[in-house]
Amino acid sequence: MSDETSKDATSREAVSEDRPGKAVDQPAETRAPLAAFQGARPHAPAWFAQALEAAPEREMVATPRGAIETLSWGARGKPGLLLVHGNTAHADWWSFIGPFFAQDYRVCAMSLAGMGDSDWRDHYSSEDFCADAEAVARATGLYEGGRKPVYIGHSFGGGQVFYAASRRAGQMHAAILIDVGFSGPPEEAQDKARLSRLDPPTPQRGPNRVYPTLAEALARFRLSPQQPAEHLYILDYIARRGLKEVPGGWTWKFDPNMWDKLDRALISEFYAGPHKVEVPLAHIFGDLSILQTIPGLQDAYPADGLLFGVPEAHHHVMLDQPIALVSAIRGLLAAWRA
Helix, strand or coil, X not given: CCHHHHHHHHHHCCCCCCCCCCCCCCCHHHHCCCHHHCCCCCCXXXXXXXXXXXXXXXXXEEECCEEEEEEEECCCCCCEEEEECCCCCCHXXXXXXXXXXXXXXXXXXXXXXXXXXXXXXCCECHHHHHHHHHXXXXXXXXXXXXXXXXEEEEXXXXXXXXXXXXXXXXXXXXXXXXXXXXXXXXXXXXCHHHHCCCCCCCCCCCCCCCECCHHHHHHCCCCCCCCCCCCHHHHHHHXXXXXXXXXXXXXXXXXXXXXXXXXXXHHHHHHCCCCCCCCCEEEEEECCCHHHHCCCCXXXXXXXXXXXXXXXXXXXXXXXXXXXXXXXXXXXXXXXHC
C-alpha cells in the first residue's frame, strides 16, 4: 500500500456515521482516544461488565442478497425490538444496550450489509437494507410476540429505519431514531455518476489498511463525526469488535467502498420528502450533537413525530449517555404499549 493510499485509508478509519462536513482539528484524546492505553483495556464499571455477561445468541441470517450478522437477547414469544447501528459500525454497538430490554422483549441487533461480520456486496440500497431488516426480524423471532417489532436505529441506521417507516410501515409497530441527520449522502460524493441509477458505481477507494498489531489498530480508532469521549471502555469494546485478524495483522471489518456502491439517487429522492409516517415515530438526539446544529437538517422529519434531546450527549448517544438512552427508549415503549 502506498503512502498516499495509507493516508486516505486512515482518514476513513472511523466506526460511525454521517460526516456533515470536513473534520476539524481535534485534540489527541479525540483524534486517537485509545492510543494512550497501548492495547490495554480501560477499566469498565460493574454495570457494563454485567451487561456484556448477558451474552447474545450470535448467528448469521441468510438472505437472497447475502448473510447478515445478528445478536439476539430475550425469549422468543415476547414483543420484538430490532436495533440498527450507524455507518461503518456493527451490531456490537448494542451489546451493552440490548440486555437492558431482554426481560420484557425479544431483542435483535443486526450488522448492516457491508459492516460487522455481514457479507459485503457489489451494490447497496435502502430498499435492500429494509428487506434485510425484515428478514432478520422474522428469522430471529421478533414477529412472534403478538405484534410487529419496534425498529430502533442510530445515525445512518436510523436513516434506514426512517426509510422503512415511510415506505414499509407494515413491517413495524413503531420506530425510534437516534441522532439521525436528514441530509442524504455526503456532499463530497454527490456527482452525477454516483447519483445515476443506471450507471454502475465504480469503487474509488483501496482496501482498509492492515496494522501489524492489535494495539496499533486500536490506536487509530476514532469516531466520526469526531467528538469528545468519556467512556473509553465502551470505545475500546466497539473498536475491538470492529476489527478482524488477517494475514499481516489487523484491519477494520467494514467495506471501504460501501458509499461508492450505494444507490445515492434513491437516497436523494427520498430525502427530498415530504414524508408521511403512519406508525408512532420518535427521534432522540444528543443535545450536543453537531448534526443538530446544521440549519434545515430536520426539514424532512414529520411534524407529528416526537423529537427530544438527551442532555450531555453528542452524536453517539449510546456511547455518551447509555443509561439515559435506555431510560428514554423504555419510556417510549411503555407509552406505545398503553
